[in-house]
Amino acid sequence: MNLFVKDKSFYRSFFSMAGVIAMQNLITYAVNLADNVMIGGYSQDALSGVAMVNQIQFLLQMLMLGTGGAISVLGSQYWGKKEMQPIRKATSIGLVFGLVFSTVMMILVYFFPKQALGLLTNEQAVIDEGAKYLVIICFSYILFSVSQNLLSALRSVETTWIGFLVNSVTLVVNIVLNYGLIEGNLGFPEMGVEGAAIATLCARIVEFIIVVIYVLFFDKKIRWRPKDLLSMDRLMLRDYVRVGMPLILANGIWGIAMSVQTAILGRLGDDTIAANSIATTVFQVVSVVCYASGNASSVIIGKTVGEGDIPRVKAYTKTLQWIYLLIGVLTGLTLYLSTDFIIGLYDVTPGAKSLAEQFI
Numbered sequence: 001m002n003l004f005v006k007d008k009s010f011y012r013s014f015f016s017m018a019g020v021i022a023m024q025n026l027i028t029y030a031v032n033l034a035d036n037v038m039i040g041g042y043s044q045d046a047l048s049g050v051a052m053v054n055q056i057q058f059l060l061q062m063l064m065l066g067t068g069g070a071i072s073v074l075g076s077q078y079w080g081k082k083e084m085q086p087i088r089k090a091t092s093i094g095l096v097f098g099l100v101f102s103t104v105m106m107i108l109v110y111f112f113p114k115q116a117l118g119l120l121t122n123e124q125a126v127i128d129e130g131a132k133y134l135v136i137i138c139f140s141y142i143l144f145s146v147s148q149n150l151l152s153a154l155r156s157v158e159t160t161w162i163g164f165l166v167n168s169v170t171l172v173v174n175i176v177l178n179y180g181l182i183e184g185n186l187g188f189p190e191m192g193v194e195g196a197a198i199a200t201l202c203a204r205i206v207e208f209i210i211v212v213i214y215v216l217f218f219d220k221k222i223r224w225r226p227k228d229l230l231s232m233d234r235l236m237l238r239d240y241v242r243v244g245m246p247l248i249l250a251n252g253i254w255g256i257a258m259s260v261q262t263a264i265l266g267r268l269g270d271d272t273i274a275a276n277s278i279a280t281t282v283f284q285v286v287s288v289v290c291y292a293s294g295n296a297s298s299v300i301i302g303k304t305v306g307e308g309d310i311p312r313v314k315a316y317t318k319t320l321q322w323i324y325l326l327i328g329v330l331t332g333l334t335l336y337l338s339t340d341f342i343i344g345l346y347d348v349t350p351g352a353k354s355l356a357e358q359f360i
Contacts, residue, residue, distance in 0.1 A: 003322060005315045013158075014296050014323070020160040022292035024151070027167035029285045034171065037345050038178045039196045044274055044348050045123075046193040049130030051277030052120045053137060055262045058284065060105055062255035063248060064145055065291065067097045068152030069298065070244030074236075075156025075222075076299040080306020084221070088228045089236040091153040095229065097244070098145035106141040109134050120259065121266030121273060129193050136197035140204035147204075147211045150224070156299055157221045166210045174203035274348045275355030282342050282360060286335045293320075293327055335360060 039046045071094040075087040109116045113131040121127060151163045180188035181195025191198065215224055258280070265276045297320055304313050339360045343353050 003318060005319045007312075007315075010300070010316060010319070013300055014293075014320075017155075017158065017160055017299060018289070018292045018296035020164050021155065021295050022289045024160070024163035024167050025288035025291055026285060027164070027171045029281070029288060030171050034175050034178055038175075038182055039193060042182050042192060043129070044270060044352070045125045046129045046133075046196075047277060047346075047348065048121075048123065048126040048270055048273040049117075049128070049193060050133050050196060051273060051280070052117050052126060052130045052262070052266065053134045054277075054281070055120060055259050056105070056109060056116065056134070057137070058280075059252070059255035059259060060102060060141055060144065061148075062251035063101045064098055064148040066248030066251040067094045067101070067145075067244060068149050069247040069251075069295070070094060070240055071149060071152045072156045072295060072298050073243050073247075073302050074239060075153055076302030077306035079157045079299075080303035084223065086236060087153065087156065087222050088224050089232055090240055091149070091222065091224050092229045092232050093237055093240045094149045094152065094244070095146060096232075097240075097248070098149045099142060102141040102145035106138045109138045113138075120263045123266070123270055123273065126266075126270065126273060133193045133197040136194060137200055140201045143204045143208040147208050150211050150215050153222055153224065154215070154219065155295060156302070158299065158303075159219070159221060162211070162214050166207050166214075169210065170203045170207040173206050174199050177202055271349055271351040272355055274346075274352040275359055278343065278346055278348075278352075278356040279359035282338075283335065286331050289327055289331050290324075293324060 039050050071090050074090040078084070078086040078090075113134040114127050117127045117130045117134065147166070151166070154160070154162060176186075177188075177199030178196055180186040181191045181199050182193075184190030188195070215222075262276060262280070265272050301313055301316060301320075304316065339357055342360070343356050346353070346356075348356075
């Protein structure tokens with residue numbers, strides 16, 4: 001068997017879908033990056049506090065990658081069979097799982113913000129700043145879970161452009177409001193870290209509204225409606241759990257592992273916290289290409305499985321392994337070569353900059 005398939009439509013589908021998803025995920029992470037960079041110019045304690053909160057947000061993002069990934073895997077197979085009703089059922093189940101996770105996290109961090117941050121650092125100034133941000137941003141968790149799972153459903157039927165459009169608007173809203181609310185520009189009051197939280201919350205509200213309007217009034221493929229939440233059945237739930245639990249657990253464990261790493265570094269001083277914030281955020285931004293290639297693969301392979309063409313599945317899989325290797329090398333080089341430029345964006349102490357360079 002050849003290492004690379006000669007099917008041009010495969011490469012066209014993979015790279016176009018992976019590119020759009022990567023840009024969409026990049027903009028999602030860029031919302032956090034914008035908060036980090038802009039609040040970093042305001043106060044290093046505020047930067048460190050936001051970084052701690054973003055670690056909690058990262059755990060939520062990992063869980064939503066799991067719930068949404070299950071929708072994509074199941075949905076793409078039924079998309080290959082051109083069966084829409086099962087896709088609506090899988091979407092509904094994914095939404096319920098996402099709502100449960102996001103609601104539990106929102107309640108816990110809203111009522112126990114300092115205790116949650118205390119698990120990640122013992123720097124009281126960082127905890128105080130982070131708690132101000134957390135009690136506001138946590139109201140975006142439910143909105144974020146709905147948006148991301150609906151976008152995963154749309155990706156499963158190869159509708160990817162809407163995610164890019166939505167996240168582009170979200171990023172612009174976040175940056176403009178950050179500029180106004182953090183330091184009191186554009187006639188806004190100076191609110192510091194709370195201003196950054198309000199900006200991100202407003203951006204998530206805009207994201208939620210656009211996604212829901214598109215799904216309810218413009219999508220012509222899935223045609224999901226809220227009433228579909230009542231049409232779930234045991235067979236689809238069993239399939240979703242079978243496919244989704246490994247994804248949810250794997251992503252959840254990775255999110256917890258990163259939180260544990262943050263908790264260890266969070267006890268080594270403010271410079272270490274700020275440096276880890278920079279390095280972690282940059283890594284998350286660069287790694288969107290890897291997640292996007294995985295998402296694109298799940299749709300293409302799932303659709304081909306649904307079509308019943310197993311020899312083509314095997315050929316595609318072998319080619320994808322080499323593509324993944326190339327992506328890994330290129331993203332690693334990008335991370336290495338962009339270190340100085342990225343660190344230069346932050347207004348932090350020389351010690352924090354030196355540590356960030358080592359981490360990256």
